[in-house]
Amino acid sequence: MKSETMPLHILVIVASTRPGRLAPAIADWFVQATRPEAAGDQISVDVADLADIGLPLLDEPEHPSSGIYLHEHTRAWSRRVAAADAFVVVTPEYNYGMPAALKNALDFLYHEWAWKPVAFVSYGNTSAGTRSVQMTKQVITTLKMMPIGATVALRIADSTRQGQVLESADLEQTAREMLLELSRVARAMRHLRTATDDDEGSVRGPVDGLTLATARDDDLAELLVLQRCCWMQEALDNDTLDLAPLHETLEDLDASTSTWHVWCLRQYGRLIAAVRARRQGPAWVIGRLMVAPDQAGKGIGSWLLSYAEQRAPAQTTHHALFTGHKSTRNIDLYQRVGYVLTSADQTADDTVYLTKPRQLCT
Numbered sequence: 166m167k168s169e170t171m172p173l174h175i176l177v178i179v180a181s182t183r184p185g186r187l188a189p190a191i192a193d194w195f196v197q198a199t200r201p202e203a204a205g206d207q208i209s210v211d212v213a214d215l216a217d218i219g220l221p222l223l224d225e226p227e228h229p230s231s232g233i234y235l236h237e238h239t240r241a242w243s244r245r246v247a248a249a250d251a252f253v254v255v256t257p258e259y260n261y262g263m264p265a266a267l268k269n270a271l272d273f274l275y276h277e278w279a280w281k282p283v284a285f286v287s288y289g290n291t292s293a294g295t296r297s298v299q300m301t302k303q304v305i306t307t308l309k310m311m312p313i314g315a316t317v318a319l320r321i322a323d324s325t326r327q328g329q330v331l332e333s334a335d336l337e338q339t340a341r342e343m344l345l346e347l348s349r350v351a352r353a354m355r356h357l358r359t360a361t362d363d364d365e366g367s368v369r370g371p372v373d374g375l376t377l378a379t380a381r382d383d384d385l386a387e388l389l390v391l392q393r394c395c396w397m398q399e400a401l402d403n404d405t406l407d408l409a410p411l412h413e414t415l416e417d418l419d420a421s422t423s424t425w426h427v428w429c430l431r432q433y434g435r436l437i438a439a440v441r442a443r444r445q446g447p448a449w450v451i452g453r454l455m456v457a458p459d460q461a462g463k464g465i466g467s468w469l470l471s472y473a474e475q476r477a478p479a480q481t482t483h484h485a486l487f488t489g490h491k492s493t494r495n496i497d498l499y500q501r502v503g504y505v506l507t508s509a510d511q512t513a514d515d516t517v518y519l520t521k522p523r524q525l526c527t
């Protein structure tokens with residue numbers, strides 16, 4: 166399907182949260198006014214009302230760029246934002262600026278926002294909310310989002326009565342034109358999200374047809390099968406079945422996604438590899454690197470390891486991983502790409518630990 170005709174998903178973010186607010190009426194007006202254009206241009210619209218979503222003030226211990234989310238409210242917000250191709254922010258102006266709830270909702274996430282356009286429906290008194298929009302633009306460009314030129318700005322005294330937007334053919338036309346400009350830019354920007362290795366999506370790697378994505382609930386059963394399959398070799402090499410990856414349940418795997426960032430690599434839809442990582446003090450701990458046995462020897466493992474290394478947060482100084490002391494194939498791979506055995510070398514449980522300084526990453 167050509168990207169110009171691909172369905173688009175737009176998230177309308179309602180940025181004010183106070184009781185008695187005007188925001189829902191403005192958002193509703195925008196959705197109704199643009200409904201025919203949305204249907205005609207294959208656009209689905211979802212409204213994310215920050216008052217309903219109820220995010221607390223940012224309460225995640227890790228930097229959002231790590232993608233490691235401890236709380237379910239963050240994961241739910243992440244899923245919603247990640248699913249969107251573009252955003253319409255419906256925002257008032259508070260003290261010449263953006264509402265704190267909007268800033269907080271933006272701060273919660275990082276990669277999910279990137280390379281997506283944003284349009285604004287602002288409202289307020291004399292300035293019609295435009296100072297809030299200007300301030301928000303400064304923030305969203307840091308998140309690699311792109312504000313579009315078209316905008317809708319309502320002066321409350323002129324455009325609303327008793328909490329409702331007054332009928333105005335001109336204003337509705339402006340809203341429709343803005344939606345179409347947003348969809349045009351969103352379709353063009355899709356390439357930025359799929360053609361590079363900086364983001365999740367289609368990636369260029371050692372074999373064709375690869376897509377890389379953070380593990381979602383739907384991936385976990387397949388991931389568990391791949392994991393058991395991959396750790397059989399480890400069991401044979403080390404002459405033991407006492408290996409956690411062989412015994413983990415679906416529930417264990419599910420729980421691990423709240424403390425680890427897990428990536429799944431698929432080839433034409435088939436799960437062929439995975440890896441996980443998380444920050445532990447100054448270390449970026451990488452683990453569960455697995456490649457389907459029939460895909461071994463194609464450079465997929467080292468490519469995925471390098472991908473995980475590149476995701477290390479700025480605060481980390483080195484990468485760390487471990488494997489069984491007789492897993493020579495793994496150890497060879499790690500040493501080939503710059504890891505060295507730590508001084509502890511081998512522990513009582515026959516595990517070896519390896520590290521690599523972060524600046525050595527290619």
Ligand SMILES: Cc1cc2nc3c(=O)[nH]c(=O)nc-3n(C[C@H](O)[C@H](O)[C@H](O)COP(=O)(O)O)c2cc1C
Pocket residue numbers: 181182183185186187188189257258259260261262288289290291292293294321
């Ligand atoms: C805390 C606060 C600060 C405000 N500051 C401004 C402002 O700087 N400029 C402006 O035009 N209106 C300002 N207003 C008036 C808002 O434009 C108006 O109350 C609007 O309805 C707020 O949106 P909401 O009802 O969705 O919360 C402010 C309102 C509040 C509650």
